[in-house]
Amino acid sequence: SETVLVAGGGQSGFQAAASLRDKGFTGRVVLVGDEPGVPYQRPPLSKAYLKGTAGEEQLRLRPEDFFAEKGIELVPGRVASVDRAASRVVLESGEELAYDHLVLATGARNRVLPVPGADLDGVLMLRTRDDADRLRSSLERASNVVVIGGGFIGLEFASHAGRPVTVVEAQDRLLARVASPEVSEFFKELHEKAGHTVLLGTGVTALHGDGHVSSVELADGSRLPADLVVVAVGVVPETTLASQAGLTVTNGVVVDEHLRTEDSKIFAIGDCANFPCVHAGAATRLESVQNAVDQARCVAAAITGDAAPYDSLPWFWTDQTDAKLQIVGILANADQTVVTGDRAEGRFSVLSFRDGVLIAVESVNRPPDHIAARRLFTAELRPSYADLEASSFDLKAHVK
Ligand code: FAD
Structure with missing residues (x-):
């Protein structure tokens, strides 16, 4: 049977392992991570965990038994190098592990x-x-x-x-x-x-x-x-392993629309991956939970014989004092913006357009706008400025 080795036990590495099992993968799944404990999520670190309203348990992506139940082998340690010719990695401890598919999920480090x-x-x-x-x-x-x-x-x-x-x-x-x-x-x-x-x-x-x-x-x-x-x-993508392995690195590990590097056995996902983003129309590296999770699912699908190009809609959130900001789409090169809602009350959305087409929606304390925008973009409905103007920029009116 096949072995999938995931280098990096953060948000995307964990998700790749879990999604492989969800998709019925029966081979070995080995998750090598260099941080102590079971995989955890980072967003609360600057929010509830920092404040002290969430503890260590709330950070964990799954309890410890999950990994044994799912047959996901958690290997503590750092992957030091990849031997592509032999399809195996060497850990810092000297241990060698063979793979049929290698998923680089090494994240980013602080600048x-x-x-x-x-x-x-x-x-x-x-x-x-x-x-x-x-x-x-x-x-x-x-x-x-x-x-x-x-x-x-x-x-x-x-x-x-x-x-x-x-x-x-x-x-x-x-x-x-x-x-x-x-x-x-x-x-x-x-x-x-x-x-x-x-x-x-x-x-x-x-x-x-x-x-x-x-x-x-x-x-x-x-x-x-x-x-x-x-x-x-800011952060820099953690690409040390990919560089050492001779893979192309340009602001992240360069991958194709299936998130594969030039080595067909090696994928890269999450914060470390530079991928052709259909929503940006350019090679892009994103730092978000959405991107980490959806790219992991895409790779798990590819490995289990269900490959499809990665085209998930980028979205993001941040919580600051009493404001929740949610962003859908990619805000590059907008040439027109409209503010809707009640800015003075701190409940508004900014609609951004490029060439008259809606490309991104930022919502502050306006979850219904965020949801409407996600539904529109997911259905590939991109209302024009004129369409939206006719509805007084009510996004919900355009959801079919
Ligand atoms: P990571 O989750 O960083 O995981 C990479 C893992 O790989 C790390 O554990 C790393 O130590 C390990 N690793 C690296 N190299 C090796 C190696 N050679 N061998 C073994 N292991 C290795 N996103 C949002 O969408 N919303 C938020 O509100 C939000 N808040 C955030 C708050 C904070 C404080 C931080 C730091 C990030 C936040 N993010 C948020 C971003 C989000 O957490 C990241 O985009 C996401 O974690 C990326 O997942 P990843 O798997 O690519 O990387």
């Missing part, structure tokens, strides 16, 4: 801040459960907290840290890479109302301290006092 002092004590990042545990205990002791990076992780941390923090962002708006200017502005106001200080267009040039961080130096030479600094300046 390190390229300034002096970034390695001082009290300078932390957030990616793993261990990171979150360290942050939680540092928060209890810290008096001045500075978050570097106004993206999802930095802002979620600010929202759930339980105290005012200063967010320093180099771009001229928050969430610049992922949200429309309208949504960026809303979240800036939201965080300021919650008591946080938001500094935009502000670069960080150094971190200072004697062993432990004591201040953050900004580009204008001024310094912010800080005894806890959270660096949240």
Whole structure:
């Protein structure tokens, strides 16, 4: 019988293993992961787990017995190299494991801040459960907290840290890479109302301290006092294994529409994969639970003889203070936007168009719009600007 080896036991690796069993795969499923414990989900790490309202058990994707029941072999350790000619991997421990199919699900790692002092004590990042545990205990002791990076992780941390923090962002708006200017502005106001200080267009040039961080130096030479600094300046795909194996790596492991690398036995999924995205019309790497889960299902289907090109609709959510932002579609190169709903009450959606066609919907505290947009896009109904205008931009009116 065949063996599927999954390198990386996070969101997508877990899902690949579980979906193989759902699809009736009867061969060996081996999940090699280098983090302690059973596979867990990351979203609560910057939300309920950080706040302390969810514990370790709520992070787990499945209880421990699930893996034995499903015959999924959890192998702790790090895959050090791939021997493609022999179709086997070597773990850091020296153990060798053969595969018929290899799924690279190695995720991403935090981008390190390229300034002096970034390695001082009290300078932390957030990616793993261990990171979150360290942050939680540092928060209890810290008096001045500075978050570097106004993206999802930095802002979620600010929202759930339980105290005012200063967010320093180099771009001229928050969430610049992922949200429309309208949504960026809303979240800036939201965080300021919650008591946080938001500094935009502000670069960080150094971190200072004697062993432990004591201040953050900004580009204008001024310094912010800080005894806890959270660096949240994005991630880089974890492609070490793929590069070592001689696979093409360009902003992630390059795969085709079936999520296969140039080696037909090797797939790549989740945060580490750069795939041709039909919704973006370009090679894309996405960092979301939706993408990790749907790509894992797609690969499990391919391995069990049910291959179909990956075309799942991208969607995403983030929870910050009392606002839930949900995004459907890919917001690249929008040339027209419309705001519907009640912006003043904090319940609105931003509809983005390219060439007169709806390409993305961002909803703030408006779940019905999000659901309608997902239904429209999934059914490949892309109402034009004119169609939507005729219904006063009521997305629900266009769902068939
Ligand atoms: P991961 O889940 O990161 O798993 C990769 C695993 O592979 C890791 O455990 C890693 O240690 C392991 N690994 C790497 N190399 C090797 C190797 N050589 N050998 C063995 N193991 C290896 N997404 C959302 O959609 N909504 C959210 O609200 C949201 N919130 C988030 C909050 C936080 C704090 C973080 C960090 C992420 C959040 N995300 C969110 C993103 C989402 O969690 C990721 O997109 C998702 O986890 C990607 O899954 P993955 O399997 O590709 O990578």
